[in-house]
Amino acid sequence: ETGVTQSPTHLIKTRGQQVTLRCSSQSGHNTVSWYQQALGQGPQFIFQYYREEENGRGNFPPRFSGLQFPNYSSELNVNALELDDSALYLCASSLASGYLTEAFFGQGTRLTVV
Amino acid sequence: DAKTTQPNSMESNEEEPVHLPCNHSTISGTDYIHWYRQLPSQGPEYVIHGLTSNVNNRMASLAIAEDRKSSTLILHRATLRDAAVYYCILTNTGNQFYFGTGTSLTVIP
Numbered sequence: 001e002t003g004v005t006q007s008p009t010h011l012i013k014t015r016g017q018q019v020t021l022r023c024s025s026q027s028g029h030n031t032v033s034w035y036q037q038a039l040g041q042g043p044q045f046i047f048q049y050y051r052e053e054e055n056g057r058g059n060f061p062p063r064f065s066g067l068q069f070p071n072y073s074s075e076l077n078v079n080a081l082e083l084d085d086s087a088l089y090l091c092a093s094s095l096a097s098g099y100l101t102e103a104f105f106g107q108g109t110r111l112t113v114v
Numbered sequence: 115d116a117k118t119t120q121p122n123s124m125e126s127n128e129e130e131p132v133h134l135p136c137n138h139s140t141i142s143g144t145d146y147i148h149w150y151r152q153l154p155s156q157g158p159e160y161v162i163h164g165l166t167s168n169v170n171n172r173m174a175s176l177a178i179a180e181d182r183k184s185s186t187l188i189l190h191r192a193t194l195r196d197a198a199v200y201y202c203i204l205t206n207t208g209n210q211f212y213f214g215t216g217t218s219l220t221v222i223p
Binding site: 004031033035041042043044045048055056058090092094096101102103104105106107108 | 150155156157158159160163199201207208209210211212213214215216
């Protein structure tokens with residue numbers, strides 16, 4: 001158990017719909033990163049939030065957006081879902097101070113777009 | 115971000131040491147080397163990280179070449195629980211990880 005919880009665990013959506021995924025970070029962690037993992041591939045970095053501000057973004061279109069709340073929990077929103085968005089979505093929390101510290105990943109949300 | 119190259123798969127016998135290699139010939143002076151592993155149906159799990167010197171922790175050892183163009187993750191005694199995909203990642207941007215496809219480790223009883 002890492003202390004990072006994601007909800008829901010599984011989700012089925014229709015192409016064109018919107019989805020919101022949630023992540024509760026480990027206590028005391030102020031940085032949350034989101035990743036997309038397609039079947040058989042390594043996780044791909046979507047973006048990172050630090051103290052409620054976006055702090056870096058990978059190669060994902062603007063329909064992938066996020067939020068971080070004052071309690072450091074976070075949401076990932078995906079608009080206009082496409083079939084290729086079907087994947088495991090992972091969030092990871094870390095303590096940004098000290099620059100490079102261990103990141104703790106949740107178990108992920110499995111999104112299926114039909 | 116700088117790229118890493120790892121073998122797609124490796125096998126090890128249970129209770130024997132495992133050496134997982136990683137090449138990173140384009141590493142920059144400020145890149146840290148991180149290793150994470152992902153067990154089936156779980157999120158990645160931190161293993162170890164280092165910059166220049168070899169590192170040891172309760173899970174593993176990290177041996178970094180003098181020129182930093184390669185590194186090796188060492189599991190001292192493989193157990194069945196160590197069967198996972200192992201990712202070698204370079205980063206200098208505070209835990210923003212660009213994963214490759216990693217090495218799938220099979221541990222044979």
